[in-house]
Amino acid sequence: MTTTRSRGRSVGAQRVALWIGLTLGAIFAGFPALWMLLSSFKPNTEIFQFPPTFLPDTFTIGAYTDILTNPEKLRFFINSYLVAGAVVLLTLLAGIMAGYALSRFQFPLKSLLNTVVISVQAVPPITLLIPYFGLVVWLKLYDSLWALVLTYMVATIPYAILMMTGYFNTIPRELDEAVKVDGGNTMRTLWQVLVPIARPGIVSVGAYTFMVAWNEFLFALTLTQSRENRTVPVGIQLLMGEHSFKWSEMMAMSVLGCLPVLVLFLIFQRQFVSGMTAGAVKS
Missing domain, CATH: 1.10.3720.10 (MetI-like)
Structure with a gap:
């Protein structure tokens, strides 16, 4: 019984680690595309401001x-x-x-x-x-x-x-x-x-x-x-x-x-x- 529980916990830990790894990989791969999309709705001057903003302060479809x-x-x-x-x-x-x-x-x-x-x-x-x-x-x-x-x-x-x-x-x-x-x-x-x-x-x-x-x-x-x-x-x-x-x-x-x-x-x-x-x- 103890062996079965330990195996179940091991499988559960592996799944959690897998999901964490996949989530981090998705964020790493998707962040540049998301940044590109959000930046396309910013004025050109806002893109150069420091510190940079993730969401557009001024939303525009001018580009x-x-x-x-x-x-x-x-x-x-x-x-x-x-x-x-x-x-x-x-x-x-x-x-x-x-x-x-x-x-x-x-x-x-x-x-x-x-x-x-x-x-x-x-x-x-x-x-x-x-x-x-x-x-x-x-x-x-x-x-x-x-x-x-x-x-x-x-x-x-x-x-x-x-x-x-x-x-x-x-x-x-x-x-x-x-x-x-x-x-x-x-x-x-x-x-x-x-x-x-x-x-x-x-x-x-x-x-x-x-x-x-x-x-x-x-x-x-x-x-x-x-x-x-x-x-x-x-x-x-x-x-x-x-x-x-x-x-x-x-x-x-x-x-x-x-x-x-x-x-x-x-x-x-x-x-x-x-x-x-x-x-x-x-x-």
């Missing part, structure tokens, strides 16, 4: 009004949506078809292709900045949204191929054979049978791809020059003037920039987690 009524700043968001949307669609198309081929067919150099895909994922993006810049200039795509789309796809397509290959491997091959018995061809098997089943994996890849394209800063800064082709991360940086920083607008634009990713994750949270788990199986 949001300035952003949402400024065509140039709205253009940053439009560009980000266009680039991220194009990257997601093209990456999913390439990832689905390549993943299906690697999962279902045997062909020469298949192992080598898998190795190349994994190797591309292992290369740090910063090391490719100068080669990408030279290639984009040579292709006469510098200072265009297509330069960003093609560059981001180099990073997102290998991930999509790996994930979709792993997810297709979890789907029984008997489904393919059943479609062939009914007279269906390869494309019908892929798009009408396997793709609907693989929806969690597709959502997971799409969400990850969107976040990569939406949040990327370095290549967007390097491969574009005119303000009309800038994206949200670069637009936030442009609010840093030579003699003054528009901190309230920077905070407001950061909040608006976080919303698409946050909404996307909240809507597809279950499918995102399910797709990441299922697609991680060994090929």
